[in-house]
Amino acid sequence: MPGRFGRAFPGFGLKPTAVFWVFIVAVPILGVAALNTGNNALYLLLSLALGAFVASGTFSRHTLSRIRVALSPPREAFAGAAVGLELEVANTSRWLPAALVVCRLVGAPGQALIPVVPPGGSVTVTLPTVFGRRGRRRLPAVQVEVRLPLGFFVKSVRWPQEGELLVYPRRVRAGAVRFSGLVRRDDAAAPGRGRRGGEVEQLREFRSGDDRRDIHWKQTARQQRFIVMERRERSLPSRFLALDRQLPRRDDAELLGRFEDVVSEVASVALQRLHRGEPLGLIVGGRVIPAGTGAAHARRILERLALVEAVGPGEDPLPPLAAGAGVYRLAVPR
Numbered sequence: 001m002p003g004r005f006g007r008a009f010p011g012f013g014l015k016p017t018a019v020f021w022v023f024i025v026a027v028p029i030l031g032v033a034a035l036n037t038g039n040n041a042l043y044l045l046l047s048l049a050l051g052a053f054v055a056s057g058t059f060s061r062h063t064l065s066r067i068r069v070a071l072s073p074p075r076e077a078f079a080g081a082a083v084g085l086e087l088e089v090a091n092t093s094r095w096l097p098a099a100l101v102v103c104r105l106v107g108a109p110g111q112a113l114i115p116v117v118p119p120g121g122s123v124t125v126t127l128p129t130v131f132g133r134r135g136r137r138r139l140p141a142v143q144v145e146v147r148l149p150l151g152f153f154v155k156s157v158r159w160p161q162e163g164e165l166l167v168y169p170r171r172v173r174a175g176a177v178r179f180s181g182l183v184r185r186d187d188a189a190a191p192g193r194g195r196r197g198g199e200v201e202q203l204r205e206f207r208s209g210d211d212r213r214d215i216h217w218k219q220t221a222r223q224q225r226f227i228v229m230e231r232r233e234r235s236l237p238s239r240f241l242a243l244d245r246q247l248p249r250r251d252d253a254e255l256l257g258r259f260e261d262v263v264s265e266v267a268s269v270a271l272q273r274l275h276r277g278e279p280l281g282l283i284v285g286g287r288v289i290p291a292g293t294g295a296a297h298a299r300r301i302l303e304r305l306a307l308v309e310a311v312g313p314g315e316d317p318l319p320p321l322a323a324g325a326g327v328y329r330l331a332v333p334r
Contacts, residue, residue: 027049067101069087073164078168079133079170089114089124094120100113100114134260143157172264206227215228244328245308247313255310262329280297
């Protein structure tokens, strides 16, 4: 029996409410009054109270046994930022609805009240929550609570969730950008690259926002109006962000906390530059992610930063070309 009960109600919990304690005090008083007076109305009232107690427990137990929940991870989540988890609540009962069902995340903030789940139907809600740290996280369990119909107890059942999600580093206000030495080698290989320049595609009339350096003065003088040269843009130079993950003491809690701040800064700078459409690469220790653009490349960089771990001195040094003042590293006073 304990095994069958555990399989039917995993994580089942029962917590009495204030209504229950009032009921416990009131029922004996009502029973003594009915016995002493022989009043049929009091006997009827006592029977209704005891029957309601049994019916409340049976109905709430039936509701919990028919509720099923499934949690879906979000497309992306950043540490310290609110994110919505999609929760589907299904009622497998063929006849009875589930009313006023409360769903809470276990070990994380976030709860939702579902007014009614129809028989044989389902309801999808969004649970807002926050993950405090970056990295790979398992989806939190969901605790389902039912109070109806009379609220003598808060009956709950806990449903563990399969799956996990990757929490990206915390987004912070980025300071001055530091690019690694690889950008100088890249520029030397292809001098003169930039957003401006390239072959002239056509001449057209000047429009608001055009660069005045592109004005074609001969055509402007001939037509007595501003004429600009529309050029085919050249690609931007590839730039790299370099993160040194070596710490003097990898078991120091204070240094590890400051290392998290450095990781967050690198991730915020990368997002800022990639949102502008600038080609960007990432160097973390001896691993190099080539420069690129687009949403898929941004996810690749964020995933690498979400999983990066600090190492001890000399365990994962940066490439020689990435050394220098342009590296994001933890400054430790001597």
